[in-house]
Amino acid sequence: MTKKLGIGIIGAGNISAAYLRLAPMFKGIEMRAVADLNMKAAQSRATEFGVRAETVEGLLASDDIDIVVNLTIPAAHFAVSKSILNAGKHVYSEKPFVLTLQEGAEIAALAAEKGLRVGSAPDTFMGSSHQHVRAMIDDGTLGKITSGTAFVMGHGMEHWHPNPDFFYQPGAGPVLDIGPYYVTNLVQLLGPVARVAALTSTPSSERLITSEPRNGETIPVGTPTTIHALLEFKSGAVISMVTSWDVWQHDHSNMELYGQEGTVHVPDPNFFGGDIRITKRADFVDLPSGWDHPFSVPNDGEHANYRAAGLSDMAIAISEGRPHRCSSELALHVVEVMTSILAAGEARSFVEMTTTCKRPAPIGPKEARALLS
Ligand SMILES: NC(=O)c1ccc[n+]([C@@H]2O[C@H](COP(=O)([O-])OP(=O)(O)OC[C@H]3O[C@@H](n4cnc5c(N)ncnc54)[C@H](O)[C@@H]3O)[C@@H](O)[C@H]2O)c1
Known part of the structure; x- marks a missing residue:
């Protein structure tokens, strides 16, 4: 059986609903908690999807969270991803991954030093x-x-x-x-x-x-x-x-x-x-x-929506020790x-x-x- 990694989300805005809704379709991941600067937003998403609400600090300190999904606004991606790595957790960011090459280099160096994975949306190319x-x-x-x-x-x-x-x-x-x-x-x-x-x-x-x-x-x-x-x-x-x-x-x-x-x-x-x-x-x-590909089946109105495929691929890649696609x-x-x-x-x-x-x-x-x- 594929090992499940515990997933936490920082950023309980618009797109967090899609991740929380679609994640159960995939192996290797289990949504456990949601955090936001705005605690009300975190609480409301947590109640909607039956996970727990945390403060950002609480989420980063949680032992049952292995990967944190960074769904904050683009200007916050770098700082939030850094804090996730500094807390000893793998990070999967929404796009754009970072806003400058220098930020990307800093994230890569920190991840290498800590032996952690970094992944980023989009995964629609999958x-x-x-x-x-x-x-x-x-x-x-x-x-x-x-x-x-x-x-x-x-x-x-x-x-x-x-x-x-x-x-x-x-x-x-x-x-x-x-x-x-x-x-x-x-x-x-x-x-x-x-x-x-x-x-x-x-x-x-x-x-x-x-x-x-x-x-x-x-x-x-x-x-x-x-x-x-x-x-x-x-x-x-x-x-x-x-x-x-x-x-x-x-x-x-x-x-x-x-x-x-x-x-x-x-x-x-x-x-x-x-x-x-x-x-x-x-x-x-x-x-x-x-060509009979499972990600062609419409599951979101008329659209095939498999957001979280990249996150699942990263979680399984961590367990299997292979490279992940949304690198x-x-x-x-x-x-x-x-x-x-x-x-x-x-x-x-x-x-x-x-x-x-x-x-x-x-x-x-x-x-x-x-x-x-
Ligand atoms: N909305 C979409 O359809 C969509 C689709 C694909 C990708 N994205 C990407 O996802 C990300 C989020 O988009 P959204 O539409 O959900 O934005 P949003 O504004 O609806 O939500 C962002 C949330 O992040 C929180 N936040 C901001 N800074 C934070 C910080 N430092 N720490 C903790 N929480 C913080 C905000 O309080 C807010 O609740 C963006 O990078 C966007 O490009 C959005």
């Missing part, structure tokens, strides 16, 4: 569709991928999130907030990035909240909200990635990769599932049969790509990457099934 694309790239179906496009554009977060302030401050914006899904998927499909360039703009200096309970309030914007980036991968592939929260409508597909034998339309990397379309040279063809090396390389895109936009020049990473191990139907209870 989804059925993205893994199917990975398999078709790795087995040569599409030929060598030479270029591609990624578009993630909309009109921001102030129409749905109850407290959208952080999305418009340094550490967020569309590149750091939604970019992790796209860049991580590109890195798992194509390998590490060599250099980036970008043009950025901030069309509005404030945004009007239309969600409840703060409908009518305006909030300041402190980071670019439209970013057009170029990414050159070490493989030689060149990708245009456009992210914006200033677009009402568009008809671009989420991600297209162009190989020497065909094209693949990749579904939104913000989700685990979605439709893939491929061509053999110029002609659309059926997908190769036999800090991958997350830090993605942070360098994203922060360099913003720096390139400011400097109006190319920025070379100083970090690299291995592609995470693929997770086919058999390996995915092994994570499920």
Whole structure:
């Protein structure tokens, strides 16, 4: 039987509900406690999901907690992850992992010194569709991928999130907030990035909240909200990635990769599932049969949502002594790509990457099934 590691959460906000709801599907993890600066928020989530509420200090001192999931806001990720490691616990952070390379290096050094694991979301690249694309790239179906496009554009977060302030401050914006899904998927499909360039703009200096309970309030914007980036991968592939929260409508597909034998339309990397379309040279063809991946099954309305798969993979990897897929090396390389895109936009020049990473191990139907209870 797979050993279960005790999981605690710091940050009882919006996304904590998804982790608490989905974790029981997975092997290797057991949700035990929730903490927050705001004790009321912790208590309310704890009651909702039948775990205990703790103060942050209480959670960090708890003997039954092995991994702490950091679901605080991006600006707090570094300090909270450090305090988790200093308490002798493994850390799994929501994205963005950290906000600077220096923070990432400090976390890596601390984890190495303490012999602890560090992992980070997103884990959507472990989804059925993205893994199917990975398999078709790795087995040569599409030929060598030479270029591609990624578009993630909309009109921001102030129409749905109850407290959208952080999305418009340094550490967020569309590149750091939604970019992790796209860049991580590109890195798992194509390998590490060599250099980036970008043009950025901030069309509005404030945004009007239309969600409840703060409908009518305006909030300041402190980071670019439209970013057009170029990414050159070490493989030689060149990708245009456009992210914006200033677009009402568009008809671009989420991600297209162009190989020497065909094209693949990749579904939104913000989700685990979605439709893939491929061509053999110029002609659309059926997908190769036999891909029966458990993370394709809709379990959240129409969506396949397997958030916590990366956490489960890390817990099992700790017990088995193997590398975990949502690694800090991958997350830090993605942070360098994203922060360099913003720096390139400011400097109006190319920025070379100083970090690299291995592609995470693929997770086919058999390996995915092994994570499920
Ligand atoms: N909301 C989503 O749909 C979503 C999806 C994927 C990822 N994420 C990521 O998850 C993280 C949290 O997002 P959210 O939407 O849940 O935010 P949120 O604002 O709803 O919740 C954050 C919670 O963290 C607490 N907090 C902040 N600083 C803290 C600290 N130092 N110590 C303890 N608690 C602290 C806050 O009190 C709050 O309850 C972000 O990094 C975000 O990018 C969110």
